[in-house]
Amino acid sequence: MQHTIAVIGGTGKAGQFLVKSLEDRGVNTRLLLRKNGHDVCRYEDVYDVLTGCTAVLSTLGQPKGAPPIFEKATANILRAMEAHGIRRYIAVTGLSINVPGDKKSLYTRMRAKMMKAMFPGIIRSKQLEYRLLAKSNADWTLIRLPFIVQANITGALKVSETDCLGKKVYAAALADFMIAQLDDKRYIKRAPFVASE
Numbered sequence: 001m002q003h004t005i006a007v008i009g010g011t012g013k014a015g016q017f018l019v020k021s022l023e024d025r026g027v028n029t030r031l032l033l034r035k036n037g038h039d040v041c042r043y044e045d046v047y048d049v050l051t052g053c054t055a056v057l058s059t060l061g062q063p064k065g066a067p068p069i070f071e072k073a074t075a076n077i078l079r080a081m082e083a084h085g086i087r088r089y090i091a092v093t094g095l096s097i098n099v100p101g102d103k104k105s106l107y108t109r110m111r112a113k114m115m116k117a118m119f120p121g122i123i124r125s126k127q128l129e130y131r132l133l134a135k136s137n138a139d140w141t142l143i144r145l146p147f148i149v150q151a152n153i154t155g156a157l158k159v160s161e162t163d164c165l166g167k168k169v170y171a172a173a174l175a176d177f178m179i180a181q182l183d184d185k186r187y188i189k190r191a192p193f194v195a196s197e
């Protein structure tokens with residue numbers, strides 16, 4: 001059976017590379033796009049887009065001028081996945097998010113502190129996203145990122161479950177990593193950090 005993958009945030013810095021990588025591999029996709037009138041905060045839109053899909057990938061980002069969306073978006077995605085019987089969910093977040101077992105270096109903690117000072121509401125909403133996932137029955141992976149560089153550079157990422165091992169991640173390498181998770185059970189219900197260098 002040919003898989004169909006739902007993508008949320010496919011027009012963003014990370015998402016453009018993700019959609020292109022999926023297309024290059026000939027994977028069928030269904031995209032939830034604001035330019036098509038979709039809104040991840042409207043449950044019906046998420047339910048519609050996920051129809052016929054076998055997994056969901058999200059590179060959703062915070063829209064300007066709106067209240068933080070991550071908790072609402074995640075609740076809608078998990079509910080629609082359950083309604084459709086979809087198990088696999090792979091999403092990205094920032095390195096400020098705390099997970100039990102973390103051993104963040106001073107450098108990572110400083111970067112997280114700066115992000116929290118600059119975007120307190122967004123980081124709170126992203127932490128609530130993690131909490132929703134942790135409580136859910138879905139086979140989720142929440143990938144924690146440093147700065148995204150929009151470059152068509154691939155290659156293995158440095159992956160750690162306890163600390164971020166680099167300053168940036170290349171968007172094409174991140175896309176490869178996200179797609180590889182579709183067939184990899186290692187990070188199910190985990191929140192690994194990834195970095196290119």
Ligand SMILES: NC(=O)c1ccc[n+]([C@@H]2O[C@H](COP(=O)([O-])OP(=O)(O)OC[C@H]3O[C@@H](n4cnc5c(N)ncnc54)[C@H](OP(=O)(O)O)[C@@H]3O)[C@@H](O)[C@H]2O)c1
Nearest residue numbers: 009010011012013014034039040060061063094146147148
């Ligand atoms: N950029 C970084 O350096 C960086 C670093 C660490 C972590 N992260 C995290 O990684 C994620 C992706 O980052 P990014 O920089 O690629 O994000 P981005 O460029 O801001 O893209 C955000 C995406 O989400 C979509 N979106 C926003 N609100 C939506 C809504 N209500 N319904 C449906 N789609 C919506 C946007 O659609 P439109 O095109 O219509 O706006 C866009 O496709 C974010 O959660 C971010 O916090 C980013």
